Amino acid sequence: MASTTALAYKERDSVIHKLTGTTKLVFFLLWSFGAMFTYDTRVLVGMFLVSLLLFKLSKIKWNEVRFALVFMFTLIVINMAAIYFFAPEQGVKIYGTRHEIIHLFLNYSVTGEQLFYIFSFTMKYFAVIPVSLLFIMTTNPSEFASSLNHIGVSYRVGYSVSIALRYIPDIKRDYHNIMQAQQARGLELSSKDKLIKRLKNSALILLPLILSSINRIEVISNAMELRGFGKNKKRTWYVERPFAWQDALAICIGITTAAISILVVAKSGSRFYNPFI
Amino acid sequence: MMTRPVIDFKNFSFQYHAQSGPTLRNINLTVYEGEKIVIIGASGSGKSTLVHCINGLIPFSYTGEIKGSLQICGLETQNASIFQLSKLVGTVLQDTDSQFIGMTVAEDIAFALENDCVEHRELQNRTRHAAQIVNIEDLLSCAPHELSGGQKQRVSLAGVMVDNVPIFLFDEPLANLDPATGKQTIELIEQIKQQTKSTIIIIEHRLEDVLYRDADRIILIEEGRIIADLHPDELLSSNLLTLSGIREPLYITALKYADCRITSRMHPQHIENIAVDDLCIEKVRKWFSGIIEQKPVLRNEPILTVKNISFGYTGEETTLDDVSFTVCRGEMLSIVGKNGAGKSTMSKLICGFEKQSRGSIYFGGELFDGYTIKERSRHIGYVMQNPNHMISKSMIFDEVALCLVSQKIPHDQIRERVYKTLKICGLYEFRNWPISALSFGQKKRVTIASVLVQEPDVIILDEPTAGQDFRHYTEIMKFIHGLNQHGVTIIIITHDMHLMLEYTPRSLVFSDGRLIADTTAIDALINEDLIGKANLKKTSLFSLAEKCGIDPENFIRKFIEYDRQARN
Numbered sequence: 134m135a136s137t138t139a140l141a142y143k144e145r146d147s148v149i150h151k152l153t154g155t156t157k158l159v160f161f162l163l164w165s166f167g168a169m170f171t172y173d174t175r176v177l178v179g180m181f182l183v184s185l186l187l188f189k190l191s192k193i194k195w196n197e198v199r200f201a202l203v204f205m206f207t208l209i210v211i212n213m214a215a216i217y218f219f220a221p222e223q224g225v226k227i228y229g230t231r232h233e234i235i236h237l238f239l240n241y242s243v244t245g246e247q248l249f250y251i252f253s254f255t256m257k258y259f260a261v262i263p264v265s266l267l268f269i270m271t272t273n274p275s276e277f278a279s280s281l282n283h284i285g286v287s288y289r290v291g292y293s294v295s296i297a298l299r300y301i302p303d304i305k306r307d308y309h310n311i312m313q314a315q316q317a318r319g320l321e322l323s324s325k326d327k328l329i330k331r332l333k334n335s336a337l338i339l340l341p342l343i344l345s346s347i348n349r350i351e352v353i354s355n356a357m358e359l360r361g362f363g364k365n366k367k368r369t370w371y372v373e374r375p376f377a378w379q380d381a382l383a384i385c386i387g388i389t390t391a392a393i394s395i396l397v398v399a400k401s402g403s404r405f406y407n408p409f410i
Numbered sequence: 411m412m413t414r415p416v417i418d419f420k421n422f423s424f425q426y427h428a429q430s431g432p433t434l435r436n437i438n439l440t441v442y443e444g445e446k447i448v449i450i451g452a453s454g455s456g457k458s459t460l461v462h463c464i465n466g467l468i469p470f471s472y473t474g475e476i477k478g479s480l481q482i483c484g485l486e487t488q489n490a491s492i493f494q495l496s497k498l499v500g501t502v503l504q505d506t507d508s509q510f511i512g513m514t515v516a517e518d519i520a521f522a523l524e525n526d527c528v529e530h531r532e533l534q535n536r537t538r539h540a541a542q543i544v545n546i547e548d549l550l551s552c553a554p555h556e557l558s559g560g561q562k563q564r565v566s567l568a569g570v571m572v573d574n575v576p577i578f579l580f581d582e583p584l585a586n587l588d589p590a591t592g593k594q595t596i597e598l599i600e601q602i603k604q605q606t607k608s609t610i611i612i613i614e615h616r617l618e619d620v621l622y623r624d625a626d627r628i629i630l631i632e633e634g635r636i637i638a639d640l641h642p643d644e645l646l647s648s649n650l651l652t653l654s655g656i657r658e659p660l661y662i663t664a665l666k667y668a669d670c671r672i673t674s675r676m677h678p679q680h681i682e683n684i685a686v687d688d689l690c691i692e693k694v695r696k697w698f699s700g701i702i703e704q705k706p707v708l709r710n711e712p713i714l715t716v717k718n719i720s721f722g723y724t725g726e727e728t729t730l731d732d733v734s735f736t737v738c739r740g741e742m743l744s745i746v747g748k749n750g751a752g753k754s755t756m757s758k759l760i761c762g763f764e765k766q767s768r769g770s771i772y773f774g775g776e777l778f779d780g781y782t783i784k785e786r787s788r789h790i791g792y793v794m795q796n797p798n799h800m801i802s803k804s805m806i807f808d809e810v811a812l813c814l815v816s817q818k819i820p821h822d823q824i825r826e827r828v829y830k831t832l833k834i835c836g837l838y839e840f841r842n843w844p845i846s847a848l849s850f851g852q853k854k855r856v857t858i859a860s861v862l863v864q865e866p867d868v869i870i871l872d873e874p875t876a877g878q879d880f881r882h883y884t885e886i887m888k889f890i891h892g893l894n895q896h897g898v899t900i901i902i903i904t905h906d907m908h909l910m911l912e913y914t915p916r917s918l919v920f921s922d923g924r925l926i927a928d929t930t931a932i933d934a935l936i937n938e939d940l941i942g943k944a945n946l947k948k949t950s951l952f953s954l955a956e957k958c959g960i961d962p963e964n965f966i967r968k969f970i971e972y973d974r975q976a977r978n
Contacts, residue, residue, distance in 0.1 A: 275513045299513050302555055311799050313763045316783040317792040318800075319813040319864060334816070337802040344798055349508045356509035359465055359501050360569065361525040364493040369527050371512075371520040371537065 142273055148379065149191040149267060154276030154372075155283040156380040161268040163387035167394040168260040173406040174249070176397055177256035180390060184263040191267055198266055209258050213251050224250035230409040246409060253405070274298040279370035288368055300349065307345055311338050416577055416609050417441040417464060421478035424463060429474075433459045435634045436478070443576070446603055446610040448620050448642075451631035452655040453850075453879045457613050460631065461581050463487070464611070466495035483576065496522070500570025504582040504877075506562040507554070515541070515557070515565050516550040522573045540572040543605065544598065558749050560591035564598070571602065578602065580612045584619050585877040588748060588905040589947035596622045615879045617651070618659035618950065621679055630654055643674040657880040657908070661954040664969055665690065667976065668697035681950040686957050694958045701968040706915065709738040712775075713867055713899055714760070714790075719769035721759060729755045731923045732769070739867070742891070742900040744910045744931060747920030748945035753903045756920070757870045762786045774867070787813075791861030791869040795876055797853040800860070806832070806848075807841050810860045827863055834896065835859040835889070851882040855889060868899040875906055884977075887913055907935055907949060911970055919944045932966045 144150070149157075168180055216223065224246030225231045232245035272280070278291035320334045357363075398404050419439040425432040433456045441447055451457040462468040463480060470492040480487045483498050503509045512518030520537045528536070541547040544564040549557065557565065563583065570578065580599065584592040600623040603610050614620045617628075621642055628645045630638035632654045638645055645651065651658050658666075661681050665672055670690040678684050686694075714737040721730040730752045737743065745753045758764045760771060762783040771778040773789055794800050803809040810831060814824045832838040835855050840848070845856060854874065861869060874890060875883045883906075891913055894900045902914060910917055910931040917934045919927040921943040927934065934940050935949045955965035 273513075275517055295513065296511070299511070299554075303508075306555075307799065310794065313758070313761070313783075314792060314794045314800050315802070316763070317761050317787050317790075318861060319784050319787045320816055330816075337812070340802045341799050345796075348798070352503065352505055352508040353511065355467055355471060356503055357511060357521075358471065358492055359467070359496055359503075360511075360522040360573075361493050361496045362521070364525055365527055367527055368524045369530060369533060370524060371517045371533055373530055375530075 142270060143197075144273075145192050145271075147190060147192045147271070149187065149271045151374075151377075151379065152271075152383055153374045153376060153380055154272050154280035156376075156383050157268050157272050158277075158280040158284060160383050160387040161264060163384075163391045164264050165261055167387075167391040168257050170391070170404070171394040171398050172253050172257070172404045173394075173397050173401075174253045174256060174408075175406055176394055177253060177260050180260035181256055181263075183386075183390075184260060184267075187267060188263045191271055193267070193270055197270070201266065202262070205258070205262055209255060213255060216251060216254065217247065221247060223247065227405055228407050228409045232409065249408065273372055275370070276372045276374075279373055282368075282370075289363065292362075296353065300353075303349070304342070304346060308338065308342055311341050311345075414443045415440045415481075416443050416483050417611075418481045419478070420480075422463070422480050423477040424459060424468060424474055426459075426472065426474040433474075433634050434463070437636055439629065439636060439639065441609060441611065443609055444603075444607055445626045446600075446624070447612070447627050447629060448617075448625045449611065449613045449629045449631060450615055450617055450651075450656055452615065452881055455631045455654075456634040457631050458581065459634075461501070461579060461613055464577075465499045465501045465579055466490070466492040496575075497573065498575060499577045499579055500573060500575035501579045501581065502563070502566045502570060502583060504585050506559070506566045506586070509566060510554040510562060513553065514550070515546065515552050515554075518554075518565055519550075519568045519572055521569060526573075536572055540568040543571065543602070544568045558591075559587050560594060563587070563591075563595055567598070567602070571606070575608070577609045577611065580610070580614075582614055582877070583612065584614055584616050588945040589619070589907055590748075590941075590945035592616070592619050593622055593947055596620060599623070615656060617656060621659065624679065630656070641674065642679040643677055646678040647672045647674045647676075655879065655881040657883075659950060660908075660969075661950040663973070664951060664954055665694065667969075667972060668694040670694065681953045684957075686954075691958045694954075695960065697972075698958075698960055698965060698968055701972050703968060703971050707740075709740050711739045712736045713739040713773065715772040716756075716760070717770050717772070719756075719759060719766045719771070721755060721764065721766045721768075723755075723764075729923050730759070730766075733920075733923075733925045734769075735918055735925060735928055737868070737899060737901065739899055740894070740897060741916065742894045742914050743902070743916040743918065744914035745901060745903045745918045745920065746905070746910065746934060746944050746946065748943075751920040751944070752923040753920050754872065757792065757872065757901070757903060760786075760870065761790060761792045787866070788864055789866055789868065791858075791864065791866040793854075793857055793861055793869060793871045793874065795873040797850070797857045800857045801845055801853065804844055804846070806837060806843055806845055806856055809845060809856055810863050812860060813864055827865075831859050831863040834862065834893070849882075850878065851885045854886055858890070858893075862893070862898070866898070868901065869893070870901045870903070872903045873905070874902060875904075875909060883909075905945075907946060911935060911949065911966070912973065932963055932970075936962055936966070 168177065171177065221241050225244055227250060228246045230246060234243045234245060236242040275295055278295040281291035282288040315337055320337065419437045422434065422437040423432050424434040449457050449460065459468065462472060464482065466487060468474065469476060469488060476488055482495060485494065487495060510518055511521050516537055519540055520533055523533050523536060538547060541550055544567050546561060546564050546568065549561060554562065583595055587595060596619065599610060599612065612620055625642055628640060628642050629636055630645065630650055637654065638650050646662055662672060662678060670693050672678050676685045717734050719730055719733045720728060722728045733756065745756065747753050755764065759766050762781060778786065801809055803812060807828060811824050811828045814827060829838065832841050835858065837855055837859060845853065848856065871890065875886050878886065887909060890900060902909065904910060914931050917929060917931045918925060919934050919940050926943060927940050934944065935946060936952050941948055949966065951966045951969055952962045955962040
């Protein structure tokens with residue numbers, strides 16, 4: 134339970150929560166663009182520090198994101214190890230100098246350039262992760278649909294995302310009930326049985342679950358149509374918040390970040406910051 | 411006041427493309443502005459199809475061939491669009507759970523307005539106003555799963571009211587509600603009618619509950635035809651209901667058993683103001699004293715004992731608090747109480763789905779606590795409310811054999827046991843049929859058979875007859891009663907007062923996690939305190955007995971006795 138609910142939206146009283154969904158979506162996109170565009174270590178470290186500050190502002194507690202962070206951190210470490218393994222001289226190639234620190238074996242050695250390259254690369258992730266977590270955890274799922282709509286995605290697409298989110302708890306409950314009823318018929322699904330058999334028995338839950346979900350879809354699509362869904366090209370949203378000066382500020386910060394990222398690259402003529410020359 | 415026709419069927423017939431014959435045949439029906447109409451009919455009579463024709467799902471979502479004409483507020487439906495119709499007819503669907511669209515109550519109510527591009531401030535004002543009318547303004551930020559059945563119904567109602575439609579259509583509004591909540595719903599519908607002067611159409615088969623408040627007309631449908639279009643008083647004076655497989659109000663049944671002639675001049679629509687004359691009272695008394703009761707069978711071999719059970723899903727709350735009771739072998743009893751009182755949780759603890767925090771469960775004198783779900787399943791079977799949630803094979807034989815196959819029992823033994831079970835359940839002839847070809851009641855039997863094949867001593871059934879019409883109800887309950895006669899102990903979780911009265915002599919009443927009464931079903935239905943705490947309703951037989959100056963408890967007991975004999 135804890136791990137599945139950990140990344141869910143939770144209402145809180147913070148500056149970040151008060152921003153409109155659209156602002157957060159636009160900010161998230163600008164910020165990600167900025168972080169992806171440049172490899173400039175100074176910019177990335179700066180972005181990382183700012184994103185930590187934003188995270189602090191949102192009042193999200195550390196233990197709510199711990200699982201996700203540990204998971205992502207593990208992936209990053211694997212990623213970095215793979216980069217080193219397949220391209221140990223990538224840093225040398227990029228920065229054009231070679232400061233060997235220690236030779237390991239064959240053509241593998243640790244160079245200052247490679248370490249700096251990996252550090253910059255890691256910083257890219259670090260600059261984006263807090264902001265994406267922020268986006269997920271501070272945006273009301275129904276506001277998410279409306280913000281997609283505001284940046285030009287059809288509201289039908291946005292709404293289907295919203296409906297899916299709405300029904301996840303129901304389907305989860307169905308799943309739980311069906312599983313218990315099957316167990317009560319003597320089908321072992323607990324750890325007492327062998328894995329293969331358990332998997333086979335789990336498949337027996339699927340048929341009733343799929344049928345009941347299809348039934349749900351029919352009822353819900355009728356209900357939506359009966360209340361005029363799809364009538365107009367546009368629709369309004371109950372959860373919409375008015376656009377405030379904080380939103381303008383947030384978008385300005387987003388644009389500035391993206392602009393800095395582009396300008397720095399344009400000025401130096403390279404996507405990398407080179408401290409070695 | 412009833413001048414302008416708002417719904418006008420003229421020689422209207424409808425046939426689904428997938429079906430060989432028409433579902434609605436030559437319907438002629440006019441509903442006038444401000445009327446309140448009840449449409450009744452058994453399952454499969456075509457009443458849902460009629461609803462779909464009025465709200466536009468036919469022909470826009472379900473296609474088929476239409477003959478004749480249907481006009482809603484002067485608009486020919488075939489030439490309109492579903493969106494035009496949705497501005498005229500507001501539908502509250504039967505399953506309020508799955509028609510809940512928004513993530514919160516407020517969004518769900520506002521849904522129709524959002525689709526109409528209503529500007530933000532007005533959107534919020536109108537949403538709040540609709541919520542106030544149905545008294546849920548405190549719940550606006552709640553998520554659907556935090557609401558009770560009655561509250562969900564109010565949200566659905568607010569969601570169509572917000573659009574100021576002139577016609578309200580209720581598709582079996584009582585199907586998933588307990589008796590007390592059902593009563594409130596009918597009251598609420600009446601209140602809306604008074605406030606908005608709108609036209610109300612209610613589709614139901616629980617007639618006695620609908621008639622809690624006056625209706626102008628009742629339309630009786632059978633096999634796609636309208637066979638009666640009468641004032642409630644007139645319809646109740648006729649024999650048409652029984653002939654169409656609809657349950658009459660119990661007081662009407664009792665009066666008929668006593669050989670009283672019911673006329674529309676008696677105003678039989680409500681038990682409160684039905685005029686029962688002296689001759690009639692005399693007849694009822696005579697009938698009452700002529701019934702000889704059979705002695706109840708004494709059962710004293712305990713099979714299931716629950717001792718001081720407490721349980722909570724999370725650390726802080728207690729869902730069950732110090733519950734103790736004993737069930738004897740061969741009993742058939744009901745567990746009643748409002749939603750969230752702990753009924754389902756109790757059965758989950760007995761089956762081993764959850765583990766109690768205090769207390770013990772004994773089965774046949776043996777401590778049950780260390781047993782797994784699988785081990786318990788040999789002794790106690792559990793049947794879910796919705797058979798579609800239990801069925802995981804496509805053929806009947808495979809479904810029933812499922813648990814035996816997983817136990818690696820030899821083939822010939824499996825066949826023997828499955829056949830034996832199918833014979834008991836009256837499904838032997840269908841053994842090679844696909845399950846999808848069965849009716850709801852037959853599917854229910856398949857799920858019971860698939861539990862029964864393990865030869866459990868006790869079967870727990872969760873709402874076995876919810877949403878079923880009288881015919882299916884009788885079919886299912888006769889079958890369960892038959893199993894009980896075979897010696898299987900039956901525990902039924904239910905809201906259905908008829909079921910309690912007719913089939914379960916004993917009732918356990920739960921309220922707020924406590925067992926507040928272990929008594930007779932009759933007592934649970936006449937004791938004001940228990941009725942209030944368990945969301946039940948006082949049976950109309952009670953009032954009839956009072957009117958005739960007979961002790962209600964004796965009267966009800968004798969009525970049930972007579973009724974059982976009359977129906978067999």
